[in-house]
Every structure is written in C-alpha cells, then in structure tokens.
Amino acid sequence: MSIEVRNLRKVFGDFVALDDVSLDVPGGELVALLGPSGSGKTTLLRIIAGLEPADRGSIHFHGEDATDQPVRERQVGFVFQHYALFRHMSVFENVAFGLRVRPRRVRPSAAEIRESVMSLLKLVQLDMLADRRPSELSGGQRQRVALARALAVKPKVLLLDEPFGALDAKVRKELRRWLRRLHEEVHVTSVFVTHDQEEALEVSDRVVIMNEGKVEQSGTPEEVYEQPATPFVYGFLGDVNLFHGRINEGRVKIGEGELEAPEWADARDQAGIAYVRTYDVELRRVRSGAFSLEAVVRQVRAFGAVVRLELDLVDGGGTIEAHIPRGRFDGLALGRGQTVYVSPTNVRVFAQ
Amino acid sequence: MTSIALPTTTAPRAVTRATGESRLVRWTLIAMALAFLALTLVLPLALVFAQALSKGLPAYWEAIKEPDALSAAKLTLLIASIAVPLNLAFGVAAAWCITKFDFPGKHVLITLIDLPFAVSPVISGMIFVLLFGAHGWFGPWLLAHDIKIIFAVPGIVLATTFVTAPFVARELIPLMQEQGCEEEEAAIVLGAGGWQTFFRITLPNIKWGLLYGLILCNARAMGEFGAVSVVSGHIRGETNTLPLHVEILYNEYAFAASFAVASVLTLLALVTLALKSLVEWQQRRSSYHPADPEALPERIVA
Amino acid sequence: MPSKTRGVLPGFGLSLGITCTYLSLMVLLPLATVFVRTADLSWSAFWSTVTDPRVVASYRVTFGASFAAALVNTVFGLLVAWVLVRYQFPGRRLVDALVDLPFALPTAVAGISLTTLYASNGWIGGYLDPFGIKISYTWVGITVALIFIGLPFVVRTVQPVLDDLEVEVEEAAASLGAKRWQTFTRVVFPTVAPALLTGFALAFARAIGEYGSVVFISGNMPMKTEIVPLLIITKLEQYDYAGATSVALVMLIASFMLLLAINLLQWAARRRLAA
Numbered sequence: 001m002s003i004e005v006r007n008l009r010k011v012f013g014d015f016v017a018l019d020d021v022s023l024d025v026p027g028g029e030l031v032a033l034l035g036p037s038g039s040g041k042t043t044l045l046r047i048i049a050g051l052e053p054a055d056r057g058s059i060h061f062h063g064e065d066a067t068d069q070p071v072r073e074r075q076v077g078f079v080f081q082h083y084a085l086f087r088h089m090s091v092f093e094n095v096a097f098g099l100r101v102r103p104r105r106v107r108p109s110a111a112e113i114r115e116s117v118m119s120l121l122k123l124v125q126l127d128m129l130a131d132r133r134p135s136e137l138s139g140g141q142r143q144r145v146a147l148a149r150a151l152a153v154k155p156k157v158l159l160l161d162e163p164f165g166a167l168d169a170k171v172r173k174e175l176r177r178w179l180r181r182l183h184e185e186v187h188v189t190s191v192f193v194t195h196d197q198e199e200a201l202e203v204s205d206r207v208v209i210m211n212e213g214k215v216e217q218s219g220t221p222e223e224v225y226e227q228p229a230t231p232f233v234y235g236f237l238g239d240v241n242l243f244h245g246r247i248n249e250g251r252v253k254i255g256e257g258e259l260e261a262p263e264w265a266d267a268r269d270q271a272g273i274a275y276v277r278t279y280d281v282e283l284r285r286v287r288s289g290a291f292s293l294e295a296v297v298r299q300v301r302a303f304g305a306v307v308r309l310e311l312d313l314v315d316g317g318g319t320i321e322a323h324i325p326r327g328r329f330d331g332l333a334l335g336r337g338q339t340v341y342v343s344p345t346n347v348r349v350f351a352q
Numbered sequence: 353m354t355s356i357a358l359p360t361t362t363a364p365r366a367v368t369r370a371t372g373e374s375r376l377v378r379w380t381l382i383a384m385a386l387a388f389l390a391l392t393l394v395l396p397l398a399l400v401f402a403q404a405l406s407k408g409l410p411a412y413w414e415a416i417k418e419p420d421a422l423s424a425a426k427l428t429l430l431i432a433s434i435a436v437p438l439n440l441a442f443g444v445a446a447a448w449c450i451t452k453f454d455f456p457g458k459h460v461l462i463t464l465i466d467l468p469f470a471v472s473p474v475i476s477g478m479i480f481v482l483l484f485g486a487h488g489w490f491g492p493w494l495l496a497h498d499i500k501i502i503f504a505v506p507g508i509v510l511a512t513t514f515v516t517a518p519f520v521a522r523e524l525i526p527l528m529q530e531q532g533c534e535e536e537e538a539a540i541v542l543g544a545g546g547w548q549t550f551f552r553i554t555l556p557n558i559k560w561g562l563l564y565g566l567i568l569c570n571a572r573a574m575g576e577f578g579a580v581s582v583v584s585g586h587i588r589g590e591t592n593t594l595p596l597h598v599e600i601l602y603n604e605y606a607f608a609a610s611f612a613v614a615s616v617l618t619l620l621a622l623v624t625l626a627l628k629s630l631v632e633w634q635q636r637r638s639s640y641h642p643a644d645p646e647a648l649p650e651r652i653v654a
Numbered sequence: 655m656p657s658k659t660r661g662v663l664p665g666f667g668l669s670l671g672i673t674c675t676y677l678s679l680m681v682l683l684p685l686a687t688v689f690v691r692t693a694d695l696s697w698s699a700f701w702s703t704v705t706d707p708r709v710v711a712s713y714r715v716t717f718g719a720s721f722a723a724a725l726v727n728t729v730f731g732l733l734v735a736w737v738l739v740r741y742q743f744p745g746r747r748l749v750d751a752l753v754d755l756p757f758a759l760p761t762a763v764a765g766i767s768l769t770t771l772y773a774s775n776g777w778i779g780g781y782l783d784p785f786g787i788k789i790s791y792t793w794v795g796i797t798v799a800l801i802f803i804g805l806p807f808v809v810r811t812v813q814p815v816l817d818d819l820e821v822e823v824e825e826a827a828a829s830l831g832a833k834r835w836q837t838f839t840r841v842v843f844p845t846v847a848p849a850l851l852t853g854f855a856l857a858f859a860r861a862i863g864e865y866g867s868v869v870f871i872s873g874n875m876p877m878k879t880e881i882v883p884l885l886i887i888t889k890l891e892q893y894d895y896a897g898a899t900s901v902a903l904v905m906l907i908a909s910f911m912l913l914l915a916i917n918l919l920q921w922a923a924r925r926r927l928a929a
Binding site: 373378381382384385386388389391392393394395396397399400403441442445446448449450452453455461463464465466467468470471472473474475478479480481482483485487488489510513514517533536537540545546549550568571574575576577578581582594595596598599602607610611614617618620621622624625626628629 | 662663664665666668669670672673674676677680681682683684685687688691730733734736737738741743747749750751752753754755756757758759760761762763764766767768770771777778801802805834859862863864865866870882883884886887890893895898899902905906909910912913917
C-alpha cells in the first residue's frame with residue numbers, strides 16, 4: 001500500500017510546521033523521516049495518520065484519497081513516541097484492544113482474538129509476558145508491545161514516531177535490527193520518524209531528510225549520503241569540511257588553490273562554500289596538483305582502522321578534519337606539528 | 353597547596369547529613385507541630401464524642417433514633433444523592449473539554465468553575481432566595497403556580513449543588529492534564545469510538561481521582577450549613593438537614609442530643625478522611641510515568 | 655508534552671456545551687442576581703447601607719479575625735508541612751490524613767465543638783477563665799474558629815512544594831558553607847514563599863466567607879462580634895433584600911479580588927519555576 005503526500009501545509013500560530021511538502025512512499029518500503037527537532041517530521045507523520053488535520057494538501061493511500069478520512073477509518077498503525085500503552089490493561093489486553101472495539105458484526109470471536117494476539121506476541125517475542133502490566137516491562141519490551149498493538153488491526157501502513165527515542169543506546173541498537181527483520185517479515189508499508197542519522201541510514205529503504213518544514217532530499221541511504229542535494233543534507237549526514245571561497249566562471253578559488261566547478265560556469269565572482277567529506281581528503285608530504293593547501297598537523301587520533309587527524313590550514317582557513325586509512329597514515333609517517341598538503345578528492349560547491 | 357582537615361575516622365559519631373537538623377531541633381519542631389494539631393484538631397474531635405456520650409449510651413441512641421433526627425438524615429441523604437451525580441456529570445464534561453482540547457477562553461472557564469469556592473456559603477444561599485424567594489425574580493410566578501423552592505427541598509438541593517459544583521472538576525482537571533491525550537489517541541487510531549475510548553481508556557485511568565472528587569463532594573454536600581440554612585426555613589421534619597438539626601438542638605440547650613447528632617456527621621467526616629487516604633494511596637500506586645522507564649516503582653520484574 | 659489535537663478526540667462540542675450550560679444556569683445566573691439587584695438601588699442608598707456603622711464594624715470583625723487567623727495558619731501551617739514532609743515519626747501518616755479534617759467536618763459541628771471547648775466551663779476555657787481570659791463569645795473565639803477552618807489550605811499548598819524541593823539544592827548550599835539556618839532562610843524559604851503566600855490568601859479568602867463554624871462561638875454581638883455573613887442573614891430574615899445584597903456585593907467583590915490575586919500568585923509561581 002503506497003502513500004502519496006501532495007503539497008501539505010500546516011501552520012501552528014506563526015510557526016510554519018510544514019511548507020508545501022510532497023512525498024511518495026512506495027508500497028512495502030520502510031521509510032525514515034529524518035531531521036532535527038522542529039523540522040516538521042512528527043507533524044507530517046501525524047497528518048498522514050489523521051491525528052492532525054492539514055491546512056492544505058492531500059494524502060492518498062494507494063491512489064485513494066484519505067485526506068478527509070477520520071483516523072478511525074484510515075487503518076493506520078501508529079506507534080507513539082512514549083508508546084501510549086493503556087496502563088490499566090495487561091499486555092494481552094493492550095494488543096487485543098483494536099480487535100475488541102470493533103462493531104459486533106466485524107469483531108473476531110474471542111478464540112480468534114486470542115489466537116491472533118498470541119501469534120503477534122510471539123512475533124515480538126513477548127508471549128511469555130502476556131499477563132504483565134505495562135508498568136512491569138522494560139522500555140524495550142513496552143516498545144514491542146506498542147508495535148504488536150499497532151499491527152493487531154492489520155494496518156495498511158505502519159507509522160512510528162521516534163520509535164527508539166526513549167530507549168538507551170544498547171537497547172536501541174538491538175531493536176533497530178529487530179525492527180528491520182520484522183519489516184522483512186510483515187512487509188507493511190512503514191514510515192518512522194527519527195532525528196538519529198545512523199538509525200535512519202541503517203534501518204530504512206529510503207530516507208527523507210526534512211528541515212524547517214521542507215523536504216530537503218529523498219532517496220536511498222546510499223544516495224542521500226553519497227550525493228547530498230543541499231548544503232543542509234551535507235552538514236546533517238556525516239562529517240564534512242567546509243572551505244569558504246569565491247566562485248568565478250566555473251572555477252572556485254579557495255586560499256591559494258583553485259578547483260574546477262563546471263556546474264558554476266555562469267557564476268561571476270560569487271561567494272561559495274566547498275563541501276568535502278572528511279574521508280575525501282588526500283594528504284601528501286609535498287605539494288602537488290592545482291589544489292593543494294598547506295596545513296599543520298594539530299592532533300592525531302590513531303586507533304582503529306581509520307586515523308583521524310585535525311589539521312590547521314596555514315593561510316588562516318581554519319581547522320579541518322581528515323579521516324585516512326591506517327595503511328596510508330603509516331606510509332606518511334605524520335606527527336604533531338608537521339606540515340602536510342591537503343587535496344580534496346571529491347568536492348561539492350554551493351553558492352552562499 | 354594547603355592541607356584540608358579531614359574528620360578523623362577514629363572517633364565514630366552519628367553523622368548528621370548536610371541537609372538535616374540536629375535531633376534536638378527535629379524533635380522540638382515535631383513536638384510543636386503535634387501540639388498545635390492536638391489543640392486545633394484533635395481536641396475538638398474528641399470533645400464531640402465525649403459530649404455526645406455525656407448522658408450515657410441510651411440517651412445517645414434516643415437522640416439519634418428520634419423521628420426529627422431520622423427525617424433530617426433522610427433529607428441529607430436525598431440532597432446528596434441529587435447534588436453529587438449532577439456535579440459528577442458536570443465535572444467529567446468540564447474536565448474532558450478543558451484537558452483534551454485547546455480553545456480560547458479556557459483559563460476563564462477554569463476560573464469560573466472555581467467561583468463557588470470563592471463565594472461565602474451565606475451568599476450562595478442568598479442568591480437562590482433572590483431568584484426564587486417570595487420577593488425574588490421568579491417568586492410571583494412560582495407563587496401563582498404553587499411551586500415552592502425556597503424553604504423547601506428544591507431550594508436546599510440548588511444551594512447544595514451550587515456549593516459543591518467545583519469538587520469533581522477540580523480533582524479531574526490536573527489529573528487528566530498530566531495524563532495527556534496519547535492513550536486516547538492510540539485507542540482512536542485502533543478504531544475505538546468516542547464512548548468506547550472514554551469508558552475503556554479514560555475512565556479506568558481517572559477512576560481514583562474521580563472517586564476522590566466524589567468523596568469530597570459528598571462530604572461537603574452532606575455537611576453544608578451556611579447556604580442551606582439560608583434557604584431551608586428550618587421546618588422540623590421537613591426541611592431540616594442533619595447540620596441544621598444539630599444547630600436547632602444546640603440552640604435549645606439540648607447539648608448532649610446536639611452532639612450525638614453531630615457525632616454521626618463526625619463519623620462521616622472520619623470515614624471520608626479514611627477513604628481519601630486510601631484513594632491517595634491507590635493513586636500513587638497505580639501511577640507511573642510512561643515517559644521515563646527508569647522512574648518506575650519497585651515492582652518491576654526483570 | 656503530547657499535543658492537543660482538536661478533531662481527533664471526539665466530544666468537544668458535547669462536553670463544552672454541557673459545561674457552559676451547567677455553569678451558566680447553576681453558577682453564573684444565580685450570582686448575577688447580586689449585581690442586578692444592587693443595580694436597582696441608587697448609589698447613595700447603596701453607599702449608606704454598606705457604610706452603616708454596624709456594617710463597618712462587622713467588616714472590621716470579619717477581616718481582622720480572618721487576617722489574624724490566616725497569619726497564625728501561615729506560621730503553623732509551614733511548621734506542620736515541614737514536619738510532615740521532612741521527618742519520620744510514629745503516626746505521621748495518621749497526622750497527615752487528619753490535617754484535612756476541617757475540609758471534611760461539617761462546619762456546624764466544628765462550631766459547636768469549638769464553642770464548648772473554649773467556653774468558660776470548657777476543657778480549655780476552664781483553664782483560662784481563672785486568669786480572666788475569655789475566648790468563646792469574643793473576637794479571639796472567632797479567630798480560633800477561623801484557624802481551624804483555614805489550616806489545611808496552608809499545609810496542602812506548601813506541602814507539595816516542599817516535597818519537590820531537591821535535596822541537591824540544599825546540599826549545594828551546605829557545600830558552599832551555609833549553615834543550616836542560612837540554608838533555610840536563603841534557599842528553602844524563598845522557594846516556598848510563593849506557595850506560603852498563596853496558602854495565606856486561600857485561608858484568608860475562606861475565612862471571610864465562613865459562617866457555620868463561627869456563628870456559634872462569636873456570640874453575635876452587634877458592633878463587637880458580629881461577622882458579615884451573619885449580618886447578611888439577619889438582613890435577609892428581616893426581608894431587607896436590598897441591604898443584604900448590598901453587603902453581599904461588597905463581600906463578593908472582595909472575594910473575587912482575592913481569587914484574582916490567588917490566580918496571579920499561582921501563575922507567577924509557575925512562571926518562576928518554568929524559567
């Protein structure tokens with residue numbers, strides 16, 4: 001079941017939470033809405049669920065207009081950030097709730113309810129705890145009850161609001177993989193909100209990066225990480241170095257060096273910033289090529305497979321970070337205070 | 353570097369916590385507080401029972417069994433059985449719209465709900481005399497249709513309902529505010545209807561707070577004196593509630609009988625306090641903070 | 655904080671409708687009569703009623719005794735709250751429950767009990783009488799009854815604030831060299847002061863309207879121990895509706911101003927905590 005979001009706008013008072021947002025979620029995919037707090041990702045999720053009305057725009061589920069459908073009829077599964085478990089009910093009753101409140105003619109029999117709840121609890125590995133109250137569960141267990149409860153009504157789409165936000169780091173990692181496997185098993189179209197880039201990149205089929213109420217980029221984890229569409233995405237995903245310079249007729253001048261930037265052929269002496277990933281930096285002991293900046297090693301952290309260096313640019317361009325493979329580092333025989341020449345291997349230039 | 357004098361470990365002594373008082377200060381404060389409470393609360397309480405039984409147990413029974421006392425008790429129960437359910441329905445409706453929705457004028461509404469608490473009981477009674485009394489707005493019309501409100505049961509019901517109106521709402525509003533809307537939203541997403549959501553999700557969550565509000569509301573409804581005494585007319589066997597009966601007996605110098613009836617009301621107050629403590633205890637036990645898994649009660653089983 | 659979502663949860667119209675209708679019919683309309691009735695009066699008639707010497711004397715009794723009682727309650731209420739929150743002693747929970755007695759006990763019962771207790775032949779009054787100290791049927795008696803009525807307001811307002819006070823704050827003060835008394839006056843007291851003031855205002859507000867517990871012990875001597883609520887009843891019994899409503903209006907305005915002050919106090923306290 002695919003989700004198509006068209007031109008959504010939502011304003012709270014003077015605050016524009018969503019500004020003309022469009023989005024396609026192909027059926028069966030697991031999609032992450034990623035962004036800093038206040039970027040509108042939770043609002044978007046709540047509008048898709050029908051928990052919040054949009055000021056403008058439309059939502060379609062598999063081509064069918066759901067914009068004005070009340071939440072009860074949308075058949076969405078929603079996992080709340082703090083789970084919103086019914087605290088006075090057992091785990092079993094929580095999961096059974098969605099089936100029990102159905103009108104009599106479409107309500108499954110008690111035996112059927114029991115069977116489907118128990119099979120769901122087995123799926124989330126909580127069948128042994130069916131009689132516990134939510135207050136007697138750990139955070140990770142509560143999370144799984146919330147998931148089972150949402151899945152019990154056989155939703156067309158599953159929506160999760162910061163599903164791992166309230167958990168500690170270790171449980172988070174475990175649940176992350178578990179959610180991925182669960183999705184492969186049940187294969188329901190799922191959208192989850194997160195502010196954790198690692199989580200989004202690791203779990204999802206597709207990442208939607210949001211900022212200030214707008215979608216900055218949408219694509220597979222590889223696409224958004226390797227080919228960021230905007231400066232914001234560059235800065236938000238992964239470590240990046242910024243070089244301030246000036247763009248002129250397809251060339252960027254940064255300090256002493258100069259770079260080719262064919263996409264800016266029409267620019268005339270414009271301020272620009274070059275974005276370079278920390279691992280897209282070549283270090284040499286001698287100057288070579290058209291773009292080679294002199295720098296002094298300030299700090300070396302040499303443990304693990306990747307060595308991280310902090311370098312002070314000599315012409316006052318500030319400090320940059322370079323991550324190079326261990327073997328390369330050993331070959332260079334670098335130490336604190338020594339001079340190196342920095343050549344970016346992969347640069348993306350944005351006008352300022 | 354200067355050396356810092358550390359406390360010697362050779363002489364063990366009672367360690368006073370940095371934030372505690374010395375034993376002497378502690379016990380002096382406790383003694384003062386208890387003495388004050390004994391003087392203001394315990395003595396008056398004890399005196400009620402001592403006076404009630406001063407003429408012996410048979411006289412005590414006589415005072416309670418007496419027809420006027422019994423009819424006063426019946427009237428008191430009747431009044432409470434009307435005023436309390438009315439204010440229960442009002443309190444739940446008010447708490448629902450105030451805590452589950454945002455709308456302009458919400459804070460004004462909350463203040464208005466509290467209004468009866470700010471008004472003197474005497475004025476609470478008086479306003480109904482101004483409305484329905486012989487010289488009141490609706491007085492002539494009521495007279496023409498032979499309907500009696502003031503100096504009759506309906507007036508007592510109205511005055512009591514007015515005075516006790518805020519109790520349930522006041523208990524529920526903070527409680528439901530703290531619980532938020534997430535559980536109700538979850539129920540709606542799962543397909544539950546409005547009443548289903550209320551009875552299956554909201555009500556179980558607020559039951560202790562609701563009970564608490566009902567207990568306080570009932571205690572006040574049965575014990576109200578000022579407002580009721582303005583509208584009742586003190587007609588023995590007809591419009592006398594228990595508190596009014598206490599007053600009449602006292603003013604007739606039938607002290608033992610007066611205190612005997614008063615002791616029944618006092619027992620009611622003590623039962624109210626006991627129930628209230630029980631409910632508070634239940635409330636503490638059943639509440640947990642869903643947002644914070646670490647801050648759980650000790651009952652977590654690994 | 656879960657956001658409020660109008661449109662998803664049902665019942666807004668119904669619950670708001672019930673609330674507003676009930677409030678209008680049961681509370682606002684009856685209260686409006688006081689204002690409307692008084693508006694029938696000419697200003698000079700109103701003024702001469704509410705400034706009549708007997709009425710002014712009753713203001714003095716009511717407000718004076720209420721103020722004194724609220725003051726006593728502020729001091730002892732803080733003490734009781736402190737002891738209940740900070741110290742363990744046998745019977746603590748029983749004492750804690752007992753503090754609410756004035757809320758639960760019908761005021762008439764409190765009234766006759768206190769009167770008997772402090773009468774010249776009573777358990778307490780009997781000890782004071784030989785020294786020429788009279789409490790029942792005097793201004794002091796009224797204050798005693800109002801102390802009884804107002805105590806839980808102060809205790810129950812201060813208690814949660816003391817409870818929430820982080821031990822770390824006091825430990826920080828101690829680690830910075832403050833003596834226990836300094837910690838109390840400079841750290842603890844300023845934190846509970848707004849709650850204490852609110853408690854004072856609540857106790858005062860309750861006291862000025864109180865009738866049941868006071869009417870027995872006051873003796874009801876015009877010009878000396880007559881409280882305003884009793885004066886209103888007296889005027890009503892004489893069918894002097896104009897007089898009763900005029901005095902009631904003065905009391906209502908005083909009460910509403912206190913209610914406003916209490917709301918402002920609580921609002922300010924919340925803001926201070928949120929900042």
